[in-house]
Amino acid sequence: MKSWSLPARIGFPFLLLAIALFAVFPFYYAIVSSLKAPTELFTVSYAPSLNFSNYASVFAEQPFGRNILNSVVVAVVVVALSLGLGVTAAFALGRVQFRGRAALLLTILGVSMFPQVAVLSGMFELIRALGIYNSLPGLVLANLILTLPFTVWVLTTFMRELPKELEEAAYVDGATPLIVVRRVGP
Amino acid sequence: MTDRSDHATASGGSELTRAKVRSALLFLAPMLVVLFLVAGWPLIRTIWFSFTDASLTNIGEYNFIGFDNFYNSEWGGLLSDPDWWRAVWNTLRFAVISVSIETVLGLIVALALNVQFPGRGWVRAAILIPWAIPTIVSAKMWSWMLHDQFGMLNDLGMRLGMLAEPVAWTASPDTAMMAVIMVDVWKTTPFMALLILAGLQMLPSDCYEAARVDGIHPVRVFFRVTLPLVYPALMVAVIFRALDALRIFDLIYVLTSNSKDTMTMSVYARQQLVDFQDVGYGSAASTMLFLIIAGLTIAYITLGKVKLGGDVR
Amino acid sequence: MRLSARFPTALAAALIAAPFSVTTASAANVSLSCGAVGAELELCRQGAEAWAAKTGNTVTIVSTPNSTTERLALYQQLLAAGAKDIDVFQIDVIWPGILGAHFIDLAPYSGGAEAAHFPAIVENNTIGGELKAMPWYTDAGVLYYRADLLEKHGRTPPATWADLTETAQAIQDAERAEGNAGMWGYVFQGRAYEGLTCNALEWIDSFGGGEIVDASGAVTINNPAAVQALDAAAGWVKTITPEGVLNYAEEEARGVFQSGNAVFMRNWPYAWSLANSDDSPIKGKVGVAPLPKGGAEGKHTGTLGGWQLAVSKYSEHAEVAADLVMYLTSPEEQKRRAIEGSYNPTIAELYSDAEVLAAAPFFGDLYSTFTSAVARPSRVTGEKYNRVSTSFWNAVHSVMSGQSTAEASLASLESELNGVKRRGW
Secondary structure (H helix, E strand, C coil), rough: CCCCHHHHHHHHHHHHHHHHHHHHHHHHHHHHCCCHHHHHCCCCCCCCCCHHHHHHHHHHHHCCHHHHHHHHHHHHHHHHHHHHHHHHHHHHHHHHCCHHHHHHHHHHHHHHHHHHHHHHHHHHHHHHHHHHCHHHHHHHHHHHHHHHHHHHHHHHHHHHCCCCCHHHHHHHHHCCHHHHHHHHHH | CCCCCCCHHHHHCCCCHHHHHHHHHHHHHHHHHHHHHHHHHHHHHHHHHHHHHCCCCCCCCCEEEEHCCCCCCCCCCCCHHHHHHHHHHHHHHHHHHHHHHHHHHHHHHHHHHHCCCHHHHHHHHHHHHEEEEEHHHHHHHHHHCCCCCCCCHHHHHHHCCCCCCCCCCCCCCEEEEEEEEHHHHHHHHHHHHHHHHHCCCCCCHHHHHHHHHCCCCCHHHHHHHHHHHHHHHHHHHHHHHHHHHHHCCCHHHHHHHHCCCCCCCHHHHHHHHHHCCCCHHHHHHHHHHHHHHHHHHHHHHHHHHHHHHHHCC | CCCHHHHHHHHHHHHHHHCCCCCCCCCCCEEEECCCCCCHHHHHHHHHHHHEEEECEEEEEEEECCCCCHHHHHHHHHHHCCCCCCEEEEEEEEHHHHHHHCCCHHHHHHHHHHHHHCCHHHHHHHCCCECEEEEEEECEEEEEEHHHHHCCCCCCCCCHHHHHHHHHHHHHHHHHHHCCCEEEECCCCCCCCCCHHHHHHHHHHCCCCCCEEEECCECCCCCHHHHHHHHHHHHHECCEEEEHHHHHHHHHHHHHHHHCEEEEEEEECCHHHHCCCCCCCCCCEEEECCEEEEECCCCCCCEEEEEEEEEEECCCCHHHHHHHHHHCCCCHHHHHHHHHHCEEEHHHHHHHHHHHCCCCCCCHHHHHHHHHCCCCCHHHHHHHHHHHHHHHHHHHHHHCCCCCCHHHHHHHHHHHHHHHHCCCC
16 A cells, blocks of 8 residues: 555545445444334434334234244254255265266256246245145255255365365275265365 | 366276266265255246146146247237336346446455455455345345435435435336345445455466556556456356346345336246236246246356366466 | 264254144134234234133234235235145235135124125125125225314315315415425325225226226226326326325325325225324324215215135134134124224124214214225136236326326226236136
């Protein structure tokens, strides 16, 4: 920054301020609005008035605590499933050369590009047939289409970066590929 | 980044190689099964439904009607529905404008963050906030800020004298698309910025040293040195964003509901499917959307291969 | 880092078991969907809990979206999936035709109670000879006005739309000249959703323009009276109505009126008790009148609204649920809701009840509006009603936002509706 001209050096902090403000202000305003009393909501103000009645009524009128718990549970299960399925698949895709590997990788990437509405009617029928409509397993199933391809793709990139020597040493010592995944991979 | 596992098969089919290939396929199987279940099967089913007259009230009973959902002489079909083509036009317009703006702004933000300054970590964390908040939440946040009577944007605009009277941002057909693009830019610029920043930080610094020693103006440095070098990373970001923008749904639905001025292809397909209960017609729209995106993806991959072939790494 | 493969399976098994509540033989848990926010939800909750205390069962209130369009989409998905999550549904007056196949016949459980309700509504709820839903409260669009402002400027409640336009403009200009810059003349529901269909049907019917689709299924919307109605309405935007009305539903319009920023408002009767609540800035200053006529030859009208209660056929305790429905639609409960929330009863004798009339005087004055309200063509168009309504509200919205003229819009609407008709209704 030392080599910069004076106008650039003065203007730069303003640019940073503009960027930070642009990113954060709507969030700040949402917090300010949430801390307003119900009658104040129809007036515009920028300073927070610390009224927590909205938070109280969210938890009282809606089962919000339960909603949060549902989100956490679904997130944990989806991540666990994606990782579990993804690690083994990524090992295969990243370390082993076989025919059609490139095409398979591109197809998996393509799935993450699906417009979600394209699978909507088929997914609705599937979930209804399995009887898991409006339940957490249904949510988990629907979320997997979003997380699984991306997880596999990212893990494959990481797997490619692993040093080859460690793996080859394990093979020389007589390990099977399964053991390699479980011990060497992590 | 060469793939060193290529060496393994160069020596031919050794026992270890065959064992590795076998176990590779075994490892792949569970993931592929699940992927087929959540993506492959529903997609096939959707394409199947697009050739029927299924209805959501009784999805089990339907008749096979061939291409009638796409085009027929009796009541038109998808390809002669002006609402569908308006949705296609809205989607393209939205994608082109928002990705362009996001790229430019993302570039500016990335360049700013590439500079070493105290508190850089904080600013980086700050710009992640729009990207981190779930879309539904930020859309609701913005729709309240854009409210014509009680919204902050109109209030600020009037106080600063930029607006004579409150603007109905999400309601008026002139401004609705603008409002949606504005919110999308707010949300996705951080994503572009971070991808471009990653590309910028991998650039060799000797070019800059040489340019500085030669006393070249920074703007010329940017256009002649930085931009060509960061171009590949930029293009990847742009393509990802563009494909994402073509299938956008949640932002438009929350901000403007089923309004015709901002209806994208995804919103249209959902309206047919859920609001009108017409599974056949809605699936036809979904299939068309899928084909358009698949076509563009394949075009990118084919063209991308040509580009990568000539790339010097 | 070792991932045990059994962990996700065990978790998944626990998850499958968890959401389903255990019911005992004696006390059933009935889940009820009624209302989403505020006073409506509260009234419903009170009634349901009173029944629960009386019968020894429990009730779970399931919250659903506030917009009727979104609520219908949710119900359709739920019922199409055969879900048992909701036993008792609060359904709009236009939904029996669309959702009827999923509800049980209530006649065996009603003990003839439906005879006391308005016959038109009971008939509306009878599909294929079965009583699919019990009437709970009825609704019709009415005109709210600021009695204090009309008095201050020496005006009377308008009889025709032209009167309303002129009065609203005059008072708006006068109030703004006095420094009340945020004052508008008339607010209503102008967003592109079912509420706009209600508003527009009122305008068109008040000019004598018919009901979009007549009882025989013929499309009648393209006529000069309808063109005149829409032209009048489009003229209000940006003159006496803020442009934001193009995105107003019931609550947004009420927000503008109740904070004192509008002279007239079109809304449903529920807004009466809210406008007169203790924290309302306009308490005691509001009057209610029937919506204006189209011209001297027009008529006072209001779109028939109202909600009913139905029992899902996928419910595990249909009998208990039906009992809840009969309790909530009984005269006592309807009277309580009329007094506390100004929800119109569907039982004729309650309109001459002294306590009800004391709480909401306009129930008596506007009785004929409620009994002769104009119905949307949901029975005739059946399953296609959603499409018809969407096409209609889009056509109206484009006229209101200035994107097309009334003639052009109604002409293309007519051909669009005829296209839908060819697919069967």
